[in-house]
Amino acid sequence: MQLAELGAQLDALLDTPRLKDYCPNGLQVEGRTEVARVLCGVTASQALIDHAIGGDYDAVFVHHGLFWRGDDGRVTGYRRRRLRALLANDISLFAYHLPLDMHPELGNNAQLGALMGWQVEGRFADQGLGWIGRPARADMTAGDLAVTIGASLRRDPMLVGDAGRVVRRVAWCTGAAQGYFEQAILAGADLYVSGEISEQTVHLARESGVPYLAAGHHATERYGARAVAEHLARQFGLQADFVDLDNPV
Structure with missing residues:
Protein backbone atom coordinates (compact mmCIF):
# COMPACT_ATOMS: atom_id res chain seq x y z
CA MET A 1 0.00 0.00 0.00
CA ASP A 101 -10.24 8.92 21.57
CA MET A 102 -13.48 9.87 19.85
CA HIS A 103 -14.00 7.34 17.06
CA PRO A 104 -17.42 5.69 17.64
CA GLU A 105 -16.12 2.14 17.13
CA LEU A 106 -12.31 2.03 17.14
CA GLY A 107 -11.69 4.83 19.64
CA ASN A 108 -10.30 4.49 23.14
CA ASN A 109 -13.61 5.43 24.77
CA ALA A 110 -15.62 3.12 22.53
CA GLN A 111 -13.23 0.25 23.11
CA LEU A 112 -13.11 0.72 26.89
CA GLY A 113 -16.90 0.82 27.03
CA ALA A 114 -17.14 -2.34 24.92
CA LEU A 115 -14.56 -4.11 27.07
CA MET A 116 -16.54 -3.30 30.21
CA GLY A 117 -19.94 -4.04 28.68
CA TRP A 118 -21.25 -0.50 29.22
CA GLN A 119 -24.30 0.54 27.20
CA VAL A 120 -23.62 3.93 25.62
CA GLU A 121 -26.39 6.52 25.94
CA GLY A 122 -24.73 9.79 25.02
CA ARG A 123 -21.75 12.14 24.99
CA PHE A 124 -20.74 15.16 27.06
CA ALA A 125 -17.88 17.64 27.53
CA ASP A 126 -15.71 19.37 24.92
CA GLN A 127 -16.46 18.15 21.36
CA GLY A 128 -18.41 15.25 22.88
CA LEU A 129 -15.20 13.67 24.14
CA GLY A 130 -16.79 12.16 27.27
CA TRP A 131 -19.13 9.17 27.10
CA ILE A 132 -21.99 8.22 29.40
CA GLY A 133 -24.14 5.12 29.68
CA ARG A 134 -25.22 2.24 31.86
CA PRO A 135 -23.03 -0.42 33.49
CA ALA A 136 -23.29 -4.09 32.67
CA ARG A 137 -25.46 -4.74 35.76
CA ALA A 138 -28.05 -2.45 37.30
CA ASP A 139 -27.08 -3.34 40.89
CA MET A 140 -23.37 -2.57 40.64
CA THR A 141 -21.80 -0.24 43.19
CA ALA A 142 -18.79 1.98 42.60
CA GLY A 143 -16.73 -0.56 44.53
CA ASP A 144 -17.98 -3.39 42.32
CA LEU A 145 -17.03 -1.44 39.21
CA ALA A 146 -13.58 -0.71 40.61
CA VAL A 147 -12.96 -4.43 41.11
CA THR A 148 -14.26 -5.27 37.63
CA ILE A 149 -12.17 -2.59 35.93
CA GLY A 150 -9.08 -3.64 37.85
CA ALA A 151 -9.50 -7.23 36.70
CA SER A 152 -10.18 -6.25 33.09
CA LEU A 153 -7.30 -3.76 32.79
CA ARG A 154 -4.90 -5.84 34.94
CA ARG A 155 -4.10 -2.79 37.06
CA ASP A 156 -5.37 -1.71 40.48
CA PRO A 157 -7.43 1.48 40.07
CA MET A 158 -7.84 4.26 42.64
CA LEU A 159 -11.40 4.83 43.81
CA VAL A 160 -12.17 8.09 45.61
CA GLY A 161 -15.57 8.65 47.18
CA ASP A 162 -18.49 6.47 48.24
CA ALA A 163 -17.69 2.89 47.22
CA GLY A 164 -21.21 1.82 48.14
CA ARG A 165 -23.00 4.18 45.77
CA VAL A 166 -25.13 2.29 43.26
CA VAL A 167 -24.05 3.17 39.72
CA ARG A 168 -27.03 3.54 37.42
CA ARG A 169 -25.13 5.78 35.00
CA VAL A 170 -21.39 5.63 34.44
CA ALA A 171 -19.42 8.33 32.62
CA TRP A 172 -15.94 7.83 31.24
CA CYS A 173 -13.16 9.45 29.26
CA THR A 174 -9.81 7.73 28.90
CA GLY A 175 -6.38 9.19 29.60
CA ALA A 176 -5.86 12.53 31.36
CA ALA A 177 -9.50 13.64 31.39
CA GLN A 178 -9.94 14.38 35.09
CA GLY A 179 -10.88 17.92 34.07
CA TYR A 180 -14.21 16.65 32.74
CA PHE A 181 -15.33 15.31 36.13
CA GLU A 182 -17.62 18.22 36.92
CA GLN A 183 -19.24 17.97 33.49
CA ALA A 184 -19.79 14.26 34.07
CA ILE A 185 -21.58 15.07 37.32
CA LEU A 186 -23.78 17.62 35.55
CA ALA A 187 -24.56 14.98 32.89
CA GLY A 188 -26.03 12.76 35.61
CA ALA A 189 -23.23 10.29 36.27
CA ASP A 190 -23.14 8.20 39.44
CA LEU A 191 -19.47 7.41 38.81
CA TYR A 192 -16.80 8.95 36.60
CA VAL A 193 -13.95 6.87 35.19
CA SER A 194 -10.80 8.32 33.67
CA GLY A 195 -7.11 7.51 33.56
CA GLU A 196 -5.45 10.06 35.82
CA ILE A 197 -6.39 11.91 39.00
CA SER A 198 -5.45 15.36 40.32
CA GLU A 199 -5.42 16.78 43.84
CA GLN A 200 -8.61 18.77 43.37
CA THR A 201 -10.42 15.74 41.98
CA VAL A 202 -10.45 14.15 45.44
CA HIS A 203 -12.31 17.09 46.97
CA LEU A 204 -14.89 17.17 44.19
CA ALA A 205 -15.60 13.45 44.58
CA ARG A 206 -16.05 13.78 48.34
CA GLU A 207 -18.14 16.94 48.21
CA SER A 208 -20.37 15.98 45.27
CA GLY A 209 -21.04 12.44 46.42
CA VAL A 210 -20.08 11.13 42.97
CA PRO A 211 -17.13 8.71 43.18
CA TYR A 212 -14.13 9.07 40.87
CA LEU A 213 -12.22 6.08 39.53
CA ALA A 214 -8.68 6.59 38.22
CA ALA A 215 -7.94 3.49 36.18
CA GLY A 216 -4.61 4.50 34.60
CA HIS A 217 -3.69 6.65 31.61
CA HIS A 218 -1.90 3.93 29.66
CA ALA A 219 -4.21 1.23 30.98
CA THR A 220 -7.35 2.92 29.63
CA GLU A 221 -5.80 3.91 26.28
CA ARG A 222 -4.40 0.58 25.07
CA TYR A 223 -7.46 -0.48 23.15
CA GLY A 224 -7.86 2.11 20.40
CA ALA A 225 -4.49 1.37 18.81
CA ARG A 226 -5.19 -2.35 19.06
CA ALA A 227 -8.55 -1.88 17.31
CA VAL A 228 -6.88 0.13 14.53
CA ALA A 229 -4.35 -2.67 14.02
CA GLU A 230 -7.18 -5.16 13.59
CA HIS A 231 -8.96 -2.78 11.20
CA LEU A 232 -5.87 -2.27 9.01
CA ALA A 233 -5.32 -6.01 8.75
CA ARG A 234 -8.96 -6.75 7.97
CA GLN A 235 -9.66 -3.83 5.64
CA PHE A 236 -6.40 -3.52 3.70
CA GLY A 237 -4.61 -6.83 4.15
CA LEU A 238 -1.64 -5.19 5.87
CA GLN A 239 0.36 -6.97 8.51
CA ALA A 240 -0.67 -4.76 11.41
CA ASP A 241 0.39 -5.74 14.92
CA PHE A 242 -0.28 -4.17 18.31
CA VAL A 243 2.36 -4.25 21.03
CA ASP A 244 1.53 -3.31 24.62
CA LEU A 245 4.75 -2.09 26.21
CA ASP A 246 4.77 -2.17 29.99
CA ASN A 247 3.71 1.11 31.60
CA PRO A 248 2.50 1.20 35.21
CA VAL A 249 0.28 4.30 34.89
Whole structure:
Protein backbone atom coordinates (compact mmCIF):
# COMPACT_ATOMS: atom_id res chain seq x y z
CA MET A 1 0.00 0.00 0.00
CA GLN A 2 1.27 3.49 -0.78
CA LEU A 3 2.13 5.63 2.24
CA ALA A 4 0.03 8.51 0.90
CA GLU A 5 -2.98 6.23 0.47
CA LEU A 6 -2.61 4.84 3.99
CA GLY A 7 -2.45 8.37 5.38
CA ALA A 8 -5.55 9.43 3.47
CA GLN A 9 -7.44 6.34 4.64
CA LEU A 10 -6.50 6.93 8.29
CA ASP A 11 -7.39 10.64 8.13
CA ALA A 12 -10.80 9.78 6.67
CA LEU A 13 -11.41 6.92 9.08
CA LEU A 14 -10.61 9.01 12.15
CA ASP A 15 -12.26 12.18 10.78
CA THR A 16 -9.15 14.20 11.53
CA PRO A 17 -10.08 17.58 9.96
CA ARG A 18 -13.24 17.89 12.10
CA LEU A 19 -11.51 17.97 15.46
CA LYS A 20 -9.60 20.67 17.31
CA ASP A 21 -6.51 19.27 19.00
CA TYR A 22 -3.25 20.43 20.55
CA CYS A 23 -0.99 18.29 18.40
CA PRO A 24 -0.63 17.49 14.69
CA ASN A 25 -2.73 14.45 13.80
CA GLY A 26 -1.82 12.18 10.92
CA LEU A 27 1.60 11.60 9.39
CA GLN A 28 4.23 13.11 11.69
CA VAL A 29 7.36 11.51 10.21
CA GLU A 30 7.61 10.45 6.55
CA GLY A 31 9.38 7.19 5.73
CA ARG A 32 9.37 4.76 2.81
CA THR A 33 6.66 5.14 0.17
CA GLU A 34 5.44 1.51 0.33
CA VAL A 35 3.83 0.15 3.48
CA ALA A 36 3.21 -3.53 4.10
CA ARG A 37 3.81 -3.81 7.86
CA VAL A 38 2.47 -1.44 10.54
CA LEU A 39 3.25 -1.56 14.25
CA CYS A 40 0.58 -0.02 16.50
CA GLY A 41 1.13 1.12 20.07
CA VAL A 42 0.10 3.76 22.60
CA THR A 43 3.09 6.11 22.57
CA ALA A 44 5.96 6.85 20.18
CA SER A 45 8.54 5.96 22.80
CA GLN A 46 12.07 4.84 22.05
CA ALA A 47 11.10 1.32 23.11
CA LEU A 48 8.26 1.19 20.57
CA ILE A 49 10.46 2.60 17.80
CA ASP A 50 13.18 0.04 18.62
CA HIS A 51 10.55 -2.68 18.43
CA ALA A 52 9.53 -1.42 14.98
CA ILE A 53 13.14 -1.40 13.81
CA GLY A 54 13.75 -4.91 15.11
CA GLY A 55 10.59 -6.19 13.44
CA ASP A 56 11.31 -4.50 10.11
CA TYR A 57 8.06 -2.50 10.14
CA ASP A 58 7.41 0.18 7.53
CA ALA A 59 5.27 2.43 9.71
CA VAL A 60 4.28 3.03 13.31
CA PHE A 61 0.78 4.08 14.44
CA VAL A 62 0.33 5.63 17.90
CA HIS A 63 -2.05 7.63 20.06
CA HIS A 64 0.68 9.83 21.60
CA GLY A 65 3.04 11.17 18.95
CA LEU A 66 6.22 13.23 19.07
CA PHE A 67 4.94 16.80 18.72
CA TRP A 68 2.68 18.82 21.01
CA ARG A 69 1.60 22.45 21.11
CA GLY A 70 3.85 24.45 23.41
CA ASP A 71 6.79 22.04 23.14
CA ASP A 72 10.32 23.37 22.85
CA GLY A 73 10.87 23.12 19.09
CA ARG A 74 14.53 22.16 19.32
CA VAL A 75 15.44 18.64 18.20
CA THR A 76 17.65 17.58 21.08
CA GLY A 77 17.88 14.80 23.66
CA TYR A 78 15.23 12.10 23.58
CA ARG A 79 13.38 13.78 20.67
CA ARG A 80 16.54 13.73 18.54
CA ARG A 81 17.14 10.06 19.36
CA ARG A 82 13.60 9.06 18.45
CA LEU A 83 13.59 11.04 15.22
CA ARG A 84 17.02 9.82 14.24
CA ALA A 85 15.94 6.20 14.73
CA LEU A 86 12.83 6.67 12.58
CA LEU A 87 14.59 8.57 9.81
CA ALA A 88 17.68 6.34 9.71
CA ASN A 89 15.44 3.30 9.23
CA ASP A 90 12.99 5.00 6.83
CA ILE A 91 10.03 4.30 9.14
CA SER A 92 6.93 6.51 9.03
CA LEU A 93 5.11 7.67 12.14
CA PHE A 94 1.35 8.25 12.28
CA ALA A 95 -0.15 9.77 15.42
CA TYR A 96 -3.82 10.39 16.22
CA HIS A 97 -4.70 11.91 19.57
CA LEU A 98 -8.30 13.13 20.07
CA PRO A 99 -9.45 11.50 16.81
CA LEU A 100 -8.52 8.12 18.29
CA ASP A 101 -10.24 8.92 21.57
CA MET A 102 -13.48 9.87 19.85
CA HIS A 103 -14.00 7.34 17.06
CA PRO A 104 -17.42 5.69 17.64
CA GLU A 105 -16.12 2.14 17.13
CA LEU A 106 -12.31 2.03 17.14
CA GLY A 107 -11.69 4.83 19.64
CA ASN A 108 -10.30 4.49 23.14
CA ASN A 109 -13.61 5.43 24.77
CA ALA A 110 -15.62 3.12 22.53
CA GLN A 111 -13.23 0.25 23.11
CA LEU A 112 -13.11 0.72 26.89
CA GLY A 113 -16.90 0.82 27.03
CA ALA A 114 -17.14 -2.34 24.92
CA LEU A 115 -14.56 -4.11 27.07
CA MET A 116 -16.54 -3.30 30.21
CA GLY A 117 -19.94 -4.04 28.68
CA TRP A 118 -21.25 -0.50 29.22
CA GLN A 119 -24.30 0.54 27.20
CA VAL A 120 -23.62 3.93 25.62
CA GLU A 121 -26.39 6.52 25.94
CA GLY A 122 -24.73 9.79 25.02
CA ARG A 123 -21.75 12.14 24.99
CA PHE A 124 -20.74 15.16 27.06
CA ALA A 125 -17.88 17.64 27.53
CA ASP A 126 -15.71 19.37 24.92
CA GLN A 127 -16.46 18.15 21.36
CA GLY A 128 -18.41 15.25 22.88
CA LEU A 129 -15.20 13.67 24.14
CA GLY A 130 -16.79 12.16 27.27
CA TRP A 131 -19.13 9.17 27.10
CA ILE A 132 -21.99 8.22 29.40
CA GLY A 133 -24.14 5.12 29.68
CA ARG A 134 -25.22 2.24 31.86
CA PRO A 135 -23.03 -0.42 33.49
CA ALA A 136 -23.29 -4.09 32.67
CA ARG A 137 -25.46 -4.74 35.76
CA ALA A 138 -28.05 -2.45 37.30
CA ASP A 139 -27.08 -3.34 40.89
CA MET A 140 -23.37 -2.57 40.64
CA THR A 141 -21.80 -0.24 43.19
CA ALA A 142 -18.79 1.98 42.60
CA GLY A 143 -16.73 -0.56 44.53
CA ASP A 144 -17.98 -3.39 42.32
CA LEU A 145 -17.03 -1.44 39.21
CA ALA A 146 -13.58 -0.71 40.61
CA VAL A 147 -12.96 -4.43 41.11
CA THR A 148 -14.26 -5.27 37.63
CA ILE A 149 -12.17 -2.59 35.93
CA GLY A 150 -9.08 -3.64 37.85
CA ALA A 151 -9.50 -7.23 36.70
CA SER A 152 -10.18 -6.25 33.09
CA LEU A 153 -7.30 -3.76 32.79
CA ARG A 154 -4.90 -5.84 34.94
CA ARG A 155 -4.10 -2.79 37.06
CA ASP A 156 -5.37 -1.71 40.48
CA PRO A 157 -7.43 1.48 40.07
CA MET A 158 -7.84 4.26 42.64
CA LEU A 159 -11.40 4.83 43.81
CA VAL A 160 -12.17 8.09 45.61
CA GLY A 161 -15.57 8.65 47.18
CA ASP A 162 -18.49 6.47 48.24
CA ALA A 163 -17.69 2.89 47.22
CA GLY A 164 -21.21 1.82 48.14
CA ARG A 165 -23.00 4.18 45.77
CA VAL A 166 -25.13 2.29 43.26
CA VAL A 167 -24.05 3.17 39.72
CA ARG A 168 -27.03 3.54 37.42
CA ARG A 169 -25.13 5.78 35.00
CA VAL A 170 -21.39 5.63 34.44
CA ALA A 171 -19.42 8.33 32.62
CA TRP A 172 -15.94 7.83 31.24
CA CYS A 173 -13.16 9.45 29.26
CA THR A 174 -9.81 7.73 28.90
CA GLY A 175 -6.38 9.19 29.60
CA ALA A 176 -5.86 12.53 31.36
CA ALA A 177 -9.50 13.64 31.39
CA GLN A 178 -9.94 14.38 35.09
CA GLY A 179 -10.88 17.92 34.07
CA TYR A 180 -14.21 16.65 32.74
CA PHE A 181 -15.33 15.31 36.13
CA GLU A 182 -17.62 18.22 36.92
CA GLN A 183 -19.24 17.97 33.49
CA ALA A 184 -19.79 14.26 34.07
CA ILE A 185 -21.58 15.07 37.32
CA LEU A 186 -23.78 17.62 35.55
CA ALA A 187 -24.56 14.98 32.89
CA GLY A 188 -26.03 12.76 35.61
CA ALA A 189 -23.23 10.29 36.27
CA ASP A 190 -23.14 8.20 39.44
CA LEU A 191 -19.47 7.41 38.81
CA TYR A 192 -16.80 8.95 36.60
CA VAL A 193 -13.95 6.87 35.19
CA SER A 194 -10.80 8.32 33.67
CA GLY A 195 -7.11 7.51 33.56
CA GLU A 196 -5.45 10.06 35.82
CA ILE A 197 -6.39 11.91 39.00
CA SER A 198 -5.45 15.36 40.32
CA GLU A 199 -5.42 16.78 43.84
CA GLN A 200 -8.61 18.77 43.37
CA THR A 201 -10.42 15.74 41.98
CA VAL A 202 -10.45 14.15 45.44
CA HIS A 203 -12.31 17.09 46.97
CA LEU A 204 -14.89 17.17 44.19
CA ALA A 205 -15.60 13.45 44.58
CA ARG A 206 -16.05 13.78 48.34
CA GLU A 207 -18.14 16.94 48.21
CA SER A 208 -20.37 15.98 45.27
CA GLY A 209 -21.04 12.44 46.42
CA VAL A 210 -20.08 11.13 42.97
CA PRO A 211 -17.13 8.71 43.18
CA TYR A 212 -14.13 9.07 40.87
CA LEU A 213 -12.22 6.08 39.53
CA ALA A 214 -8.68 6.59 38.22
CA ALA A 215 -7.94 3.49 36.18
CA GLY A 216 -4.61 4.50 34.60
CA HIS A 217 -3.69 6.65 31.61
CA HIS A 218 -1.90 3.93 29.66
CA ALA A 219 -4.21 1.23 30.98
CA THR A 220 -7.35 2.92 29.63
CA GLU A 221 -5.80 3.91 26.28
CA ARG A 222 -4.40 0.58 25.07
CA TYR A 223 -7.46 -0.48 23.15
CA GLY A 224 -7.86 2.11 20.40
CA ALA A 225 -4.49 1.37 18.81
CA ARG A 226 -5.19 -2.35 19.06
CA ALA A 227 -8.55 -1.88 17.31
CA VAL A 228 -6.88 0.13 14.53
CA ALA A 229 -4.35 -2.67 14.02
CA GLU A 230 -7.18 -5.16 13.59
CA HIS A 231 -8.96 -2.78 11.20
CA LEU A 232 -5.87 -2.27 9.01
CA ALA A 233 -5.32 -6.01 8.75
CA ARG A 234 -8.96 -6.75 7.97
CA GLN A 235 -9.66 -3.83 5.64
CA PHE A 236 -6.40 -3.52 3.70
CA GLY A 237 -4.61 -6.83 4.15
CA LEU A 238 -1.64 -5.19 5.87
CA GLN A 239 0.36 -6.97 8.51
CA ALA A 240 -0.67 -4.76 11.41
CA ASP A 241 0.39 -5.74 14.92
CA PHE A 242 -0.28 -4.17 18.31
CA VAL A 243 2.36 -4.25 21.03
CA ASP A 244 1.53 -3.31 24.62
CA LEU A 245 4.75 -2.09 26.21
CA ASP A 246 4.77 -2.17 29.99
CA ASN A 247 3.71 1.11 31.60
CA PRO A 248 2.50 1.20 35.21
CA VAL A 249 0.28 4.30 34.89
